[in-house]
Amino acid sequence: xxxxxxxxxxxxxxxxxxxxxxxxxxxxxxxxxxxxxxxxxxxxxxxxxxxxxxxxxxxxxxxxxxxxxxxxxxxxxxxxxxxxxxxxxxxxxxxxxxxxxxxxxxxxxxxxxxxxxxxxxxxxxxxxxxxxxxxxxxxxxxxxxxxxxxxxxxxxxxxxxxxxxxxxxxxxxxxxxxxxxxxxxxxxxxxxxxxxxxxxxxxxxxxxxxxxxxxxxxxxxxxxxxxxx
Amino acid sequence: xxxxxxxxxxxxxxxxxxxxxxxxxxxxxxxxxxxxxxxxxxxxxxxxxxxxxxxxxxxxxxxxxxxxxxxxxxxxxxxxxxxxxxxxxxxxxxxxxxxxxxxxxxxxxxxxxxxxxxxxxxxxxxxxxxxxxxxxxxxxxxxxxxxxxxxxxxxxxxxxxxxxxxxxxxxxxxxxxxxxxxxxxxxxxxxxxxxxxxxxxxxxxxxxxxxxxxxxxxxxxxxxxxxxx
DNA sequence: GTATGCGATTTTGTATGCAAACCTGCACAT
DNA sequence: ATGTGCAGGTTTGCATACAAAATCGCATAC
Numbered sequence: 001x002x003x004x005x006x007x008x009x010x011x012x013x014x015x016x017x018x019x020x021x022x023x024x025x026x027x028x029x030x031x032x033x034x035x036x037x038x039x040x041x042x043x044x045x046x047x048x049x050x051x052x053x054x055x056x057x058x059x060x061x062x063x064x065x066x067x068x069x070x071x072x073x074x075x076x077x078x079x080x081x082x083x084x085x086x087x088x089x090x091x092x093x094x095x096x097x098x099x100x101x102x103x104x105x106x107x108x109x110x111x112x113x114x115x116x117x118x119x120x121x122x123x124x125x126x127x128x129x130x131x132x133x134x135x136x137x138x139x140x141x142x143x144x145x146x147x148x149x150x151x152x153x154x155x156x157x158x159x160x161x162x163x164x165x166x167x168x169x170x171x172x173x174x175x176x177x178x179x180x181x182x183x184x185x186x187x188x189x190x191x192x193x194x195x196x197x198x199x200x201x202x203x204x205x206x207x208x209x210x211x212x213x214x215x216x217x218x219x220x221x222x223x224x225x226x227x228x229x
Numbered sequence: 230x231x232x233x234x235x236x237x238x239x240x241x242x243x244x245x246x247x248x249x250x251x252x253x254x255x256x257x258x259x260x261x262x263x264x265x266x267x268x269x270x271x272x273x274x275x276x277x278x279x280x281x282x283x284x285x286x287x288x289x290x291x292x293x294x295x296x297x298x299x300x301x302x303x304x305x306x307x308x309x310x311x312x313x314x315x316x317x318x319x320x321x322x323x324x325x326x327x328x329x330x331x332x333x334x335x336x337x338x339x340x341x342x343x344x345x346x347x348x349x350x351x352x353x354x355x356x357x358x359x360x361x362x363x364x365x366x367x368x369x370x371x372x373x374x375x376x377x378x379x380x381x382x383x384x385x386x387x388x389x390x391x392x393x394x395x396x397x398x399x400x401x402x403x404x405x406x407x408x409x410x411x412x413x414x415x416x417x418x419x420x421x422x423x424x425x426x427x428x429x430x431x432x433x434x435x436x437x438x439x440x441x442x443x444x445x446x447x448x449x450x451x452x453x454x455x456x457x458x
Numbered sequence: 459g460t461a462t463g464c465g466a467t468t469t470t471g472t473a474t475g476c477a478a479a480c481c482t483g484c485a486c487a488t
Numbered sequence: 489a490t491g492t493g494c495a496g497g498t499t500t501g502c503a504t505a506c507a508a509a510a511t512c513g514c515a516t517a518c
Contacts, residue, residue: 019479021307021501023295047470057503059288062470063295066252070299078250079470079509094387101390105330158323161330164393248509250471276500286473291500308479308500 022056026064029054034073034084035173041086045074072171087175095172100216102165103149107196107212108205110155118155119201125151126197133186141186148193152212155200189215251285255293258283263302263313264402274303274311301400316404324401329445331394332378336425336441337434339384347384348430354380355426362415370415377422381441384429418444 030050033039050061065082068074076082087095114122125148132141149169153162192215199208259279262268279290294311297303305311316324343351354377361370378398382391421444428437 019307023501024307046468048468058470059502059504062292063501066292066295067299070296078248078253080511081469091388094389097387098390098393101334158326159320160323160397161327164327164397168389168393252471275498277498287500288472288474292471309481310499 022060023063023067026050026054026056026060027067030064030068031071031073031170034068035170037174039084041084041174043084045082045084047081071167073174084174085171092172092175095168099165099168099172100213102161102168103152103216104209104212105161106153106156106165107200108156108209109158109161110152111200111203111205111208113157114155114200118151122148122151122155122197122200126193129190129193133190136186138186141189145189152196152200250289252289252292252296255279255283255285255289256296259293259297260300260302260399263297264399266403268313270313270315270403272313274313276310300396302403313403314400321401321404324397328394328397328401329442331390331397332381332445333438333441334390335382335385335394336429337385337438338387338390339381340429340432340434340437342386343384343429347380351377351380351384351426351429355422358419358422362419365415367415370418374418381425381429 030039030045039045045065047058047061047065051058054061065074065076069076069082073085074082075085110118125144129141129144129148132144146169150166153165156162192211195211196208196215199205199211259268259274268274274294276287276290276294280287283290294303294305298305298311302314303311304314339347354373358370358373358377361373375398379395382394385391421440424440425437425444428434428440
């Protein structure tokens, strides 16, 4: 299955497409697997085994792992196999808190800075979410919900802050599967989104930030409940 | 000068000290050089040259560079030499804004969570800074000022948020040299610190956060003035 | 039954070789 | 003067080889 050595046909005749290295593609693949849950926290990332699986040598595998280590998705100690990053309850709580605050910042700035086009897109996704709630499709809700939040990250018009927030969400993802299983949560989540959207469209940063804080808080609570703590 | 191959004598008889790999030590050295300004933004990091300089092979050099790429201090494109990360004015402004907000968060949480010991340490550094202001030593002020802020990052008792803030500060450092050249700035900076310290000791998160925002704002302004924008 | 020590195996860390991509400088055409 | 094309050298990307560290299993001692 791993089609990493494909010669990566250049789409279109744009010469500006930088051909990715094997290490870069490996990093993407592994990061995706970790975030999506295919590689669970604690799973060992053995270099030789990954090299065999992807039919490359250990060198690009090592580089990909180093990249992931620096981004926090993988932890490594000298002379020991790297493993998908684990987290204690305390660390996890810290990351949740940080994500909540980052999202509040993004929401606040979005209320100040979103362009008309971005506002339209926000409304579009919000409307699509409502249809998904009515259809009762938790998986699809999860996907669109991520898009909803991502639009708000982008709307802050601060690339660095956007990146921090996206990375934090990715770092938490391996620990927060199965959040929207209850259908009641979907409806509640959408109602909270409504408040956020209103505040942003009304250009009220403080209200947007507060609404986001309440929203994330309730998600976090749901997560804590799910974990049984 | 590069003493990287030293056999790293184990201090004490603790067997728990994880011996660092060459790549890890290289990363530290390079990151330090970049943050301290010895390697300016845009400077090319040629693998073979670094390998010669540090008397190691290209492999650990490559790994160190990959680590730095993921942390944002270095930028790399396939088949091209890695260079110390540059930043446009817009990106820099974004990072400054993010740092300001992160520091405000830390200050707010510190007001809620700092232990008695941490409060004592905060007061100690604050007092030491006053002496440095009177002595008029910008370099020493810069060092102690970093410690002052670092204590507040740690005081938030959220390791992840602390790390984000430290990394953001490091990422900005290469672009913010020579901030405290004017002596008037030192006195003003110390006065602003006073407000922050008071708020934290009084356990007033909102006041602490606001005081920090005002403080960083004035630093940023000083920076902007220095850059001529 | 638990703990300890030792050797074989496994796995990582580093060095090196080679091919492909990139850059330089120069000749040449426009 | 500006642009184009093409050697030649340089630098990176990947594969492989070997050394050093850690792990595992098993025998032995308590």
